[in-house]
Amino acid sequence: MARTDIGPPDFRTMLPEAIKANYGNWQYHEILNPGVMRHTAKGGAQLYTVRVGSPRLISVDFVRDLCEIADAWCDGFLRFTSRANVEFMTPKKENVDGIIAAAKKLGLPVGGVGDCISNIVHTQGWVHCHSAATDASGLVKAIMDDLYDYFTEFRLSSKIRIAVACCINMCGAVHCSDLAVVGVHTKPPKVDNSRVPSVCEIPSTIRSCPTGAIRKNPDGEGVVVNRERCMYCGNCYTVCPAMPLSDAEGDGLAIFVGGKVSNARKSPMFSRLAVSYLPNNPPRWPEVTSTLRHIIEVFMTHSRKYERMGEWIERIGWERFFTLTGIEFTDDHVDDFTMATESYRSSMQFRW
């Protein structure tokens, strides 16, 4: 029987020599280009990092390809970032070009450092999830194909962090990203009352609904959903498998903008709704990619140096955001959930 509760391997066994030697001793870093950083330690030791993008959903052969680069140039070590990029590190300046050439040979983009659009944090989608309203890997592929040059080149004066979630569970920091795409359901769950009594616990199913839309079926076994009160969150489906809410026609995408987690200049902010519904249009989701590109271009034209999306919108006001982007403001944009009143304006300070 396997040993249990051994936990992960100690990270200290996974660090290259150049990091062990300078652990906690770094002095400053420089971004040499969109894919290369140089860190300098007290005493002058230097470390070069080459960052490359990955599709996150990868085969074991892909991992072996990465290992070959690390064995050839980085003494057999590498790391991943929280955005599914791969980082190759070496104290030898002369190895940098070799790493870049090897990555490019594999078709991997080199970039994502500094004022770039880095890799997209995303979820599983149709590849693996039961509550997905859309695919995540495919959306990311379509978006990054379109925004590729923003990963490999400096085109921006601040970062843009993008996230994709295939449903409103929002696995990943979708609610605090500069740009976020979220799969949405727009139809109530389809209750199969022939199965509900056998596979679901009725009281917890009823309690799972945040708007109180679910009650016992007055005409027999199982439950009924009040369509008027349902906002399609899917929490009931997680508790009760006999009420799926995927719907080929109804499911689509919403776009949120202006979130951030860093404290630089302004405090962390939530992303807010920009577009409430776009059609689910695989394999390339052109409505989504063109909307994102459009928002990015308007942002680039009007934002000031260093301003993140949310800082820009805060400065110009949401009314100007909708005017400048030409996105229509609809009743979907007016909050009516738990903390709605916090978003209503009580001020004469607004623009036209």
Place this chain on the structure above:
Amino acid sequence: MSSTPLLDDLENGRWPSFVKEIKRAAKNNPAAKDLLGIVELSYKEKVTHWKHGGIVGVVGYGGGVIGRYSDVPKMFPAAEQFHTVRVNHPSGWFYDTKSLRKICDIWEKQGSGITNFHGSTGDIILLGTRTENVQPCFNELSDAGFDLGGSGSCLRTPAGCIGPARCEWACFDTLDFVNDVTQSFQDELHRPRWPYKFKIKASGCPNDCVAAIARSDFTLIGTWRDSLVIDNEEIKKYVAKGVNMREDIVDRCPGSSLSYDEKTQTLTVRPDECVRCMHCINKLTKAIKIGSKRGATILIGGKAPILRGAFLSWVLVPFMELKPPYTEIKDLLAKIWDWWDEHGRNRERIAETIARTGLKEFLKAMGIKPVPQMVKHPRSNPFVFYNR
């Protein structure tokens, strides 16, 4: 003609393709081949073909494996069972290639050969295996020195930023902390028994590179109590290179704590007014350094919108020194879990329990004295539950 025309389209374009990756795995693996068929069907029909959960696991654990079954088993029998195995990553996502190759070999033998490096919480995600392979897969991973991550209503795999391994702004050792807390709470991680999931993330500075404030119930963000440090010789060099100190640095300071003297090319800080946002430090990496009295702010409650709405973590302890063996923070965690176990409802994240009972009650239970750093402003209503 190809049987997957929609997915084939995603092999084109400059960004590396996940479809190519599934096809690579599919060359030797029938489950990966059938996965391709299932995903193509979803692309065609615009609905998912994965069924809701299913209990699958390894002996001794209550989590770590997520059962997954397809709803089209007749069409794609090899991927009917496509369970996920979560593998706890080493802190900072550092690897030696020997370990990575070992994981690859195990997964090629015991599963589909398809994986995520990494999932949103931080684990290595091994995607797609059958029930009978789950235990052997875990046995081999364990022999290779790896263990499963968290799933269900437990402590999820803790994660942190790169910290002192390669960052000059690490105010505490995020990697050591994550490793220590993961090892200390193995029981909480592997055996779900709480109202819902509980995530811990650690960022070494207020840039928060792992989004700890948004993505973890228990958030550590590095900070310092004394003044940041300015090297005016380096400032002069930045000015010579064309940096506009007034517009790009001084005017952007949220605490209005910086002044710049054009004549002497000197930047000064009023430490009491600095809010440690990181802007000037980020932009002038050679000239401005973090302070030396370092520790972390502990925040609580970060989560995505399900169910009562999204929360960014709230300040709980404005400053704590973080040194091994981290006794103070482990005691606090134990106290939090005890309280949440008692007061939390089923599927209620800690922020929702606190929102329901009130921060005041929570602070009382924790024995933490309220301080103004915890709130944006005091209450604006007079409805105090006086207790005098």
